[in-house]
Amino acid sequence: MVRAGGILKLAAVIFAFLLAVLLAFQLLEINVDFRLGSVMSRSVPVNEGPTKPVRHKCGLSKSCPGGHFAFKMASGAATVVGPKICLEDKLLMSGVKNNVGRGINIALVNGRTGDLIKTDSFDMWAGDVAPLIKFLKEIEEGTIVMMASYDDSSTKLNDEARSLIADLGSSAITSVGFRDNWIFVGGKGIKTKSPFEQHIKNNAETNKFEGWPDVLEMEGCVPQRLD
Numbered sequence: 001m002v003r004a005g006g007i008l009k010l011a012a013v014i015f016a017f018l019l020a021v022l023l024a025f026q027l028l029e030i031n032v033d034f035r036l037g038s039v040m041s042r043s044v045p046v047n048e049g050p051t052k053p054v055r056h057k058c059g060l061s062k063s064c065p066g067g068h069f070a071f072k073m074a075s076g077a078a079t080v081v082g083p084k085i086c087l088e089d090k091l092l093m094s095g096v097k098n099n100v101g102r103g104i105n106i107a108l109v110n111g112r113t114g115d116l117i118k119t120d121s122f123d124m125w126a127g128d129v130a131p132l133i134k135f136l137k138e139i140e141e142g143t144i145v146m147m148a149s150y151d152d153s154s155t156k157l158n159d160e161a162r163s164l165i166a167d168l169g170s171s172a173i174t175s176v177g178f179r180d181n182w183i184f185v186g187g188k189g190i191k192t193k194s195p196f197e198q199h200i201k202n203n204a205e206t207n208k209f210e211g212w213p214d215v216l217e218m219e220g221c222v223p224q225r226l227d
Helices: 002-043 130-137 159-166
Strands: 068-074 084-087 090-093 103-110 116-122 143-150 181-187 197-200 217-223
Touching (some): 068 143, 084 103, 090 103, 090 116, 181 217
Antiparallel strands (some): 068 084
């Protein structure tokens, strides 16, 4: 009986030891899980989905500073795709809007507010240069002038028309020739030559399209007129 009692006591001690070990392991596991969970919660933000790319006005590569109007434009592509002019996320001229035509396409914008004044196109292949000259002479001081070529923009241009466009800040208009591509942003009353201008010559050796040069694209920030 004594020996049996000793065995029972020994068994009870072993059982208690094993129970204590089991509890210790469980506590250790809970503690490890807690710490690991804390680390994971700090390293992985909760409810943070994929970030969306920032879109700038007119699809510019970066935003414009305050006091500037964002613009993006493209010349026409041969005789197939018309030019496109966008200002402050508003599409002013395009084939989709059905307000572009062969020759020189022009959008006039209020230099203070950025509001569109009017648009027009002038056929410089089969048209008359007189309406273009009249249009240019009537542009009011402080107006932003945006121009884009489509098909041919120079055949009917004369010295007077070129001079009026040069007065708007163009440096390249004097050399724009048959089927050249040309885009330009200037202004009535500008004191210096505009930095917003691109010109590519019609050249059989470098033309992207048969008989026509590559499309020109340009983006930038036009200073707002404050006075």
